[in-house]
Amino acid sequence: xxxxxxxxxxxxxxxxxxxxxxxxxxxxxxxxxxxxxxxxxxxxxxxxxxxxxxxxxxxxxxxxxxxxxxxxxxxxxxxxxxxxxxxxxxxxxxxxxxxxxxxxxxxxxxxxxxxxxxxxxxxxxxxxxxxxxxxxxxxxxxxxxxxxxxxxxxxxxxxxxxxxxxxxxxxxxxxxxxxxxxxxxxxxxxxxxxxxxxxxxxxxxxxxxxxxxxxxxxxxxxxxxx
Ligand SMILES: [Fe+2]
Ligand SMILES: [Fe+2]
Numbered sequence: 001x002x003x004x005x006x007x008x009x010x011x012x013x014x015x016x017x018x019x020x021x022x023x024x025x026x027x028x029x030x031x032x033x034x035x036x037x038x039x040x041x042x043x044x045x046x047x048x049x050x051x052x053x054x055x056x057x058x059x060x061x062x063x064x065x066x067x068x069x070x071x072x073x074x075x076x077x078x079x080x081x082x083x084x085x086x087x088x089x090x091x092x093x094x095x096x097x098x099x100x101x102x103x104x105x106x107x108x109x110x111x112x113x114x115x116x117x118x119x120x121x122x123x124x125x126x127x128x129x130x131x132x133x134x135x136x137x138x139x140x141x142x143x144x145x146x147x148x149x150x151x152x153x154x155x156x157x158x159x160x161x162x163x164x165x166x167x168x169x170x171x172x173x174x175x176x177x178x179x180x181x182x183x184x185x186x187x188x189x190x191x192x193x194x195x196x197x198x199x200x201x202x203x204x205x206x207x208x209x210x211x212x213x214x215x216x217x218x219x220x221x222x223x224x225x226x
């Protein structure tokens with residue numbers, strides 16, 4: 001890392017006014033098309049989960065911090081378009097972090113992670129931060145993220161989220177497992193139906209856990225499905 005570079009941390013990213021503004025406008029824009037919430041709460045949760053996954057598994061502090069930054073910024077691309085928001089978000093993050101003085105090799109890790117967090121865009125765990133980001137992002141499924149009020153207007157994505165009343169990601173470093181435990185309301189969909197809708201995301205999580213040397217487990221209403 002060159003001497004002119006700055007060790008940008010999560011607090012500095014959060015304090016950046018352009019970051020604050022773009023994330024909030026992006027969430028408003030996708031709200032106008034009825035997409036689920038991608039607010040600051042989602043950004044903060046994904047950020048801290050991403051940090052915890054890497055930290056718990058013994059990765060260096062700085063790598064975990066890059067995970068926290070990637071987690072915070074990962075959905076900033078919603079500002080441009082919901083479609084491809086991973087790739088547009090990676091480019092926005094590139095500009096923001098370069099302006100803040102972050103080292104290019106650190107920005108590269110974050111860009112690779114943000115650009116690979118979407119299953120629709122064939123996201124893959126291209127580095128440790130990318131793997132942690134996939135696990136952190138996919139585990140934030142919850143009823144409170146659905147903005148629509150009419151169940152009849154729900155998309156599959158709305159149902160997947162609306163069904164969940166509790167979710168928790170547990171990292172067991174001793175047994176090398178990463179478990180996503182969820183409680184779902186079976187009046188919204190059955191456990192098997194839920195599993196079917198959620199399958200692509202879960203396969204992505206399994207590959208991400210394997211990238212980090214762990215087994216992925218999925219537990220829904222106390223049934224171990226993966
Ligand atoms: Fe996203
Ligand atoms: Fe997200």
